[in-house]
Amino acid sequence: MYDPEVTRAPDDEAHFWRMVEDNLEHARHVLFDYVAETREEAVRGEFRTGGPKETSLAPMSVLSFRAVSSEYDQRDYCLELGRATFPVAQRLARARALTPEFAQAWGVLQFCHGYLASHLFDDADTLAQSRAALRSAVARSNLPQRTWIAKLALMGRAEGLKRSEIDERLGAYIASFPRSPTFPAAWFDVLIKKGQLRDTFTEKRFSYLEMEALVDEGIDDPIPPVPGKFP
Structure with missing residues (x-):
């Protein structure tokens, strides 16, 4: 130039x-x-x-x-x-x-x-x-969703499933999960897009180590019920 x-x-x-x-x-x-x-x-x-x-x-x-x-x-x-x-x-x-x-x-x-x-x-x-501050704020605002996903994904790992299969099945499960006044559509829109789990919650961006830390720490906010076996 x-x-x-x-x-x-x-x-x-x-x-x-x-x-x-x-x-x-x-x-x-x-x-x-x-x-x-x-x-x-x-x-x-x-x-x-x-x-x-x-x-x-x-x-x-x-x-x-x-x-x-x-x-x-x-x-x-x-x-x-x-x-x-x-x-x-x-x-x-x-x-x-x-x-x-x-x-x-x-x-x-x-x-x-x-x-x-x-x-x-x-x-x-x-x-x-x-x-970095923005990512941190987003992560904090999505803490209930992250905790729920962590519980579900760790259940899938315990059953011997590969992470790719876990992420795929979670997308379908969340897409069909009943909405309610406590957990409206907007609550789940954070998690999925076009029936698939958003990258923020997949293997690319959300490790098992982070999941374990979230589950161990616990959360005061309500989250949807977790089934007895991986969906």
Whole structure:
């Protein structure tokens, strides 16, 4: 995207305007072709890569959100200003109008372009701590469901079933489990999606070790009854 060619002095006026057109395209690409990542998307790991989306951004995927104070973060301001300035600079460049107005518009545009490009090339994860706190809060809020699943899954293990079979059968069991005022549909929606156990509760994300710890600790909140044998 960027190379030393764009920094050398132009050979003549025609070359100068070709360089201007090339740099206009670089600026247009950054200003209009990328999504500005929101804080919520960054915390959720919407654009994150690697496993459960807990690692760094893929470079040049979005204009990254940075965990800096609002007083110092100028990303959205530069994005708005750059988009507003771009058509002015483009119009003057096409008219080959090397005027004070063009110089002003060009300076503003390149400042915004450079600031935003730093967000585009940023692959850091400055919200890892916030993401971990969110996962912890979700786990705590789902404690009754996790405890119920733990009791059921450990029963299946005791009967010699493989974890994959346990997860599959639990999905079907929960889908057909009677709903009630105490345990409405929303209570079970946390556990399944389209009749299958959500990843949060499967072998991928919920180990037997965690299950045993939950069952040993116990819980005060009500949970649905556990049958005498694995369903």
